[in-house]
Amino acid sequence: MIEIFGVPLMALYSQLMLGLVNGSFYALLSLGLAVIFGMLNIINFAHGALYMIGAFCAWMLLSKFNIGYFEALLITPLILGLIGVIIERLLLKWLYQVDHLYGLLLTFGLALIFEGYFRSQFGVSGETYDIPEILDGPVNLGFMVIPKYRLWVIFLSLIVCVLTWFMVEKTRLGSYLRAATENPKLTQAFGINVPLMVMLTYGFGVALAGFAGVMAAPIYQVSPLMGSHLIIVVFAVVVIGGMGSISGAIISGLGLGIIEGLTKVFYPPLSSTVVFIIMAIVLIFRPAGLFGREK
Amino acid sequence: MTKYKKSTLKSIVVASLLALGVQQSAQAQISDNVVKIGVLTxxxxxxxxxxxxxxxxxxxxxxxxxENKYHPKFKIEMVTADHQDKADITSNKAREWFDREHVDMITDLVSSIAGLSAMKVAKEKNKIVIITGAGSSKITNEGCNDVTVHYVYDTYATGQGTAKAVVKQGGKTWFFLTADYVFGHSLENDATKAIKAAxxxxxxxxxxxxxxRDLSSYLLKAQASGAQIVGLANAGDDTINSIKQAAEFGITPKQHLxxxxxxxxxxxxxxxxQTQGMYLTTGFYWDRTPESRAFSKRYFEKMHKMPSMNQAGVYSAVMHYLEAVQSTGSDDTKTVMTQMKKTPINDFYAQNGHIREDGRMVYDMYLAQVKKPSESKYPWDYYNILATIPASEAFQPLSESTCPLVKK
Known part of the structure; x- marks a missing residue:
């Protein structure tokens, strides 16, 4: 059997696949953060809490209304998007003129309120969401037996990531968005409704968090703290990719998931810090991140 | 002896007796006529x-x-705070409570680090702590002191109890998933000893x-090891996610958790x-006796959940403490500690319980198995109690203790 540093090649492949699954979640979440930061200049600290609400939303749809997983994949992002729009209209819009720090503090406060509310309602242990029947069970890939659901996560998140990238970078709507970020006043002078675009962008970013929440519900326990466990790593991913860079968020999300997976094979205690070590190194040599532009 | 000397001697004896009397009456009093209990959780x-x-x-x-049972002459008050599982917050709060709020006893203390910090402050201030939530066996070993009681469980009791039982049922080969901090390693070590001994x-x-969050990589290693039993030396969310993901990867039911x-x-x-068939060791199960059911139903009316062994244990601990205060008529630390250690504990929670010199409350523990969904007849009908682990076997014997208070 071929071995690399004492680890059989087959085992290494399996860990790579698992890293890719985690990377898919990093990519989806950091994508939402990147879109929001890129367009609104808001560091959305509530992203983890909104991802958690997405997971709870799926759980509630199933347990209270008997609405299944696939419907939840469509309905939850819509509900979360609406929540995002309300947050933007009521709170965030007052902060665009002031320092980034205010947006960060506001969204951090929101995250604490959301988490506190769900904790008081559901307790920290949370709820269980079963894997939908059609995706339940394992698939034999030759080198490993992987649950079908995990493959589905990789597949679906890649599609969503590519679609988002395409929409922002390659369509007319995307070019309006980018223009509105670069120079809102000039863009508005061309007759484009910039406040509306900003509102929808935030709604879209939040919807992405909700979407990731639904995808996570069958794998992880649906619990009020699930977002706060993840958000710090996701921020590190965004910083490594370059704040506001869509492709940077996707590539670094997947890449770091894989690196983290490999760390779990070779030296597990380092796996929770490896992302931050990479972040420190990247910041030393490329302060704007791997794919970010210096302003 | 001259007359003068005799009278001096008499005065000294009288003065000493008087002083002793004053001291005793001071001990037999309750400061401010208030007994204050702090729940730091x-x-x-x-x-x-x-x-x-x-x-x-x-x-x-x-x-x-x-109060309803004894109609005490003193007042009882409760203060509460969140220790956030942090050492500094716990010590600061404990110090503030003992110094400024005249708290007599602190209980709960859930994480090991919180428990160990609070007991240090208590020793310094000569006040009592009754740890119920934290599990590290260090509390009654190298960290022990004479103002601390460890009431509910420790890693030795739950780790050994479960490990022994599983080996007995035929689970001879093990692989551990261990949370990388004091508690996890302590759990693994205690269980390993029991497995080897059995x-x-x-x-x-x-x-x-x-x-x-994601334990699948580690679970794959456990799968590759081919061990019959995957031992989860972790707690809370980590345990929950391990169980969920083990089922997802088809590790259970081929291997057992x-x-x-x-x-x-x-x-x-x-x-x-997902939990059916799992073995566990517990000090309390709500549905075990009529008394435990009666307490749990009253608790359920308030909380809409059944009590965990920790929550039921807190009740028992507070009651035991207050009864010691009542019977001695004092809230003096030494007096109350002596009385608590002297009095056996037999209530809805603990059977054959007593507090040892190392501060460990030993009582009968239970080996339980999680029911199959088809066996569960009503809400919270979760465990089959398989065996009673007698108090003398459930906890680390004093002969193995590293606590300096234990005379060998």
Missing amino acids: DMSGPYSDFSGKGSITATQMAITDF GGQVLGSVSHPFPS AALLIFISDVHSVGLK
Whole structure:
């Protein structure tokens, strides 16, 4: 059997696949953060809490209304998007003129309120969401037996990531968005409704968090703290990719998931810090991140 | 002896007797006529489901029941705070309570680090702590002191109890998934000793960071080891996610899981489908006796959940403390500690219980198995109690203790 540093090649492949699954979640979440930061200049600290609400939303749809997983994949992002729009209209819009720090503090406060509310309602242990029947069970890939659901996560998140990238970078709507970020006043002078675009962008970013929440519900326990466990790593991913860079968020999300997976094979205690070590190194040599532009 | 000397001697004796009398009457009093109990707990963190608000409710129930039963001449008050599982917050709060708020006893203390910090402050201030939530066996070994009681469980009791039972049922080969901090390693070590002593074998272990969201990589290692039993030396969310992901990867039911510390709130949260058949050691199960049911139903009316062993244990601990205060008529630390250690504990919670010189409250523990969904007839009907582990076997024997208070 071929071995690399004492680890059989087959085992290494399996860990790579698992890293890719985690990377898919990093990519989806950091994508939402990147879109929001890129367009609104808001560091959305509530992203983890909104991802958690997405997971709870799926759980509630199933347990209270008997609405299944696939419907939840469509309905939850819509509900979360609406929540995002309300947050933007009521709170965030007052902060665009002031320092980034205010947006960060506001969204951090929101995250604490959301988490506190769900904790008081559901307790920290949370709820269980079963894997939908059609995706339940394992698939034999030759080198490993992987649950079908995990493959589905990789597949679906890649599609969503590519679609988002395409929409922002390659369509007319995307070019309006980018223009509105670069120079809102000039863009508005061309007759484009910039406040509306900003509102929808935030709604879209939040919807992405909700979407990731639904995808996570069958794998992880649906619990009020699930977002706060993840958000710090996701921020590190965004910083490594370059704040506001869509492709940077996707590539670094997947890449770091894989690196983290490999760390779990070779030296597990380092796996929770490896992302931050990479972040420190990247910041030393490329302060704007791997794919970010210096302003 | 001259007359002068005789009278001096007399005065000294009289003065000493008087002083002793004053001291005794001071001891037989309750400072400010108030007994103040502090519940320092995890209100919002990973352990809040089996402690937190539930522990506060249990303490309040104990106080009310005590007042109704004994109509004490002193007043009982309760203060509460969140220690956030942090050492500095715990010590600061404990110091503030003892110094400024005249708290006589602090209880709950969920994480090991919180428990160890509070007991240090208590020793410094000569006040009592009764730790119920924290599990590290260090509390009654190298960290022990004479003002601390460790009431509910420790890693030795739950780790050994479950490991022995599983090996006896034929689970000879083990692989551990261990949370990478004091508690996890302590759980693994205690269980390993029991496995080896019972003729089992440990094939390997992997430490995972705490907390870990995704444990699948580690579970694959456990799968590859071919061990019959995957021992979960972790707690809370980590245990829940391990169980869930083991089922997802088809590790269970081919290999079996043994959770070395699991509370009923965890089983409730994951559900019987994925936890069925698991062995566990517990000090309390709500549905075991008429007395435990009666208490739990009263608790349920207030909390809409059944009590965990920790929450029921807090009630028992507070009651035991207040009864010691009542019978000695004093809230002096030494007097109350001596009385608590002298009095056996037999209530709805603990059978054949007593507090040893190292501070460990030893009592009968129970080996339980999680029911199949088809066996569960009503809400919270989760465990089959398989065996009673007698108090003398359930906890670390004093002969193995490293506590300096133990005379060998």
